[in-house]
Amino acid sequence: MQQKTVFGKPADCNSVLLHACCAPCSSAIVEWLLNNDVHPTIFYFNPNIWPREEYEIRKTESKRHAESLGIAWLDGDYDHEDWRCGVSGLEGEPERGLRCEQCFTLRLTATARKARELGIEWFATTLASSRWKSLDQITRAGLQAEALVPGTRFWAQNWRKGGLQERRNQLLREYGFYNQQYCGCEFSAHGAALTKPVLRQQMRQAKQQHQQQLPALSENVTSKLLQRLVSVQSESPENPDCPTSPKTLLAYWPLPDEVDIRPLVGHLIHQGWSVVLPKVLDDDKMELHRYTSCADLSEGAFHIMEPAGLPFTDYQQISVALIPGMAFDAAGHRLGRGRGYYDRFLSAHPQLYKIGVCFPFQRVAEVPSEEHDVAMNEVIA
Numbered sequence: 215m216q217q218k219t220v221f222g223k224p225a226d227c228n229s230v231l232l233h234a235c236c237a238p239c240s241s242a243i244v245e246w247l248l249n250n251d252v253h254p255t256i257f258y259f260n261p262n263i264w265p266r267e268e269y270e271i272r273k274t275e276s277k278r279h280a281e282s283l284g285i286a287w288l289d290g291d292y293d294h295e296d297w298r299c300g301v302s303g304l305e306g307e308p309e310r311g312l313r314c315e316q317c318f319t320l321r322l323t324a325t326a327r328k329a330r331e332l333g334i335e336w337f338a339t340t341l342a343s344s345r346w347k348s349l350d351q352i353t354r355a356g357l358q359a360e361a362l363v364p365g366t367r368f369w370a371q372n373w374r375k376g377g378l379q380e381r382r383n384q385l386l387r388e389y390g391f392y393n394q395q396y397c398g399c400e401f402s403a404h405g406a407a408l409t410k411p412v413l414r415q416q417m418r419q420a421k422q423q424h425q426q427q428l429p430a431l432s433e434n435v436t437s438k439l440l441q442r443l444v445s446v447q448s449e450s451p452e453n454p455d456c457p458t459s460p461k462t463l464l465a466y467w468p469l470p471d472e473v474d475i476r477p478l479v480g481h482l483i484h485q486g487w488s489v490v491l492p493k494v495l496d497d498d499k500m501e502l503h504r505y506t507s508c509a510d511l512s513e514g515a516f517h518i519m520e521p522a523g524l525p526f527t528d529y530q531q532i533s534v535a536l537i538p539g540m541a542f543d544a545a546g547h548r549l550g551r552g553r554g555y556y557d558r559f560l561s562a563h564p565q566l567y568k569i570g571v572c573f574p575f576q577r578v579a580e581v582p583s584e585e586h587d588v589a590m591n592e593v594i595a
Contacts, residue, residue: 222371224336229253230369231329233322233339235260237275238393240340241385242378244283255334256280259290259324261297262317263398265544267577269294275392282389290324309402310348317399318355326363336369343373343382346397390427392575393420400579410582413549417540420575421471431573432474438594439478439571443534462488462528464502464535464566467511467519472538473571479505490532492559493520500555502526516551535566537590542570546590547581560588567591 230247232254234240240256247254258276263269269292280287300320304313322339329337337359342352349372356368386393396402424431443463463482468474479489490502494515503521505511514520537556541549548570550556560566570590577595 222369222375223250223252224367224369227252227336227369229255229334229336231255231257231325231332231334231337233257233259233325233337233341234276235340235344235398236272236394237279237389237391238382238386239343240276241279241389241391242381243340243343243373244279244285245381245385246376246378248283248285253285255286255288255332257288257290257325257328257337259321259328260398261291261293262321263292264294264400265579266292266294267544268394268398268579271392271574271577272394279389279391288328290328305401307401309346309397310351313401314347315351315355318352319358322352322355322359322368323362326359326366326368329366330363335365336367338369338371340373342371343378345374345379387423390424393423396579410549410552413578413582414540414552417549417576418471421573424573424575428471428573429474435473435571435573435595436475436478439475439536439569440481442569442592442594443482461533462490462526462531464532465489465491465505466536466538466571467491468538469518473573475536475571488531490526491521492555493525494518494555500559502529516553529563529566532566535560535568536571537568538571539576541576541578541581542572542590542593542595543578543581546570546593547583547587548590549581554586557586557588561586564588569594571595 228251230252232240232243232247234256244254244256256276258273260269260272263272273289277287297317297320301313301316304311304316307313318341322337325337325339329335339352339356341347342349353370356370360366360368421428465475465479466472468476483489489505491505492500493503494500502525503523504526505521510521510523511519512522537548539548539550560568568588568590570593572593572595574595577593583589
């Protein structure tokens, strides 16, 4: 735990409404506040975050953090279109430009109004903990919000000092927080211009951070997959691309850092499904083989367990294909491990209904895509 200190604490501040952008940025600040006799109420108001899936992941993590500490957590409205109107005309601004300052002002003004509504005099923001943001912009935005909402006071604190940055990184690992890879809005996501190798490295680091949580996360994802596969049997005509009856499932045998679908595969076989698994050939191609039991597997390319027996070629019988990946975005774009086996196979069989499978932290704003990359029909995380 941190030593008790009073750097920057207003003498008359015993409670504060803390605008939180995400759980990682909040963690060390909240700990410091509690250690220094300041009671925080967390206000999660971030309509800038895009896409909605990214917003929901960050919101869930923020709420989980607050609940673990027993402190109040408030959910602001998600009205991304209203936020877009608020920054209209500034879309082309660079990071740390006028768009960012306007964004800070919109969010902190809403925070000040919520503070006045709750009868809390002081408000602050975790935005000031990020080395990627301008402290001067955040301070100007907070003071403008204070001026717009009489009866409130902005606590202009540099939350990067006092060892809080180092403590943030420690808590990130201890809690296993989802750690986002960009500021939040679509403009910062596109501005990041991530290459595939960079994104792969970020995902490897994220998996290491979440190492202890992977088994529990796998259970959650496979539970969602089972519900979705059951619904395939009664799929409505609203999605004509999705098959209406289970026949054969294209699955995968997981590597240690992938969602473990082995229990799901066993359950589906018991329920009468047929399962096929991929096998990598020497000519950089991939073919399918029917799976019957673990005894039927042997280690193949890249240490992946592969089935023996004759190839499976009746592709029309495949109802759903479960496809692993390093990262997925809201449009279904997939980042693989760089060999292209799945993309070549799926391009040759476009009729397959493809469900991307990943951990929640592998959902990102944008996956760099090329013409030959094959998008998923849906993604479950």
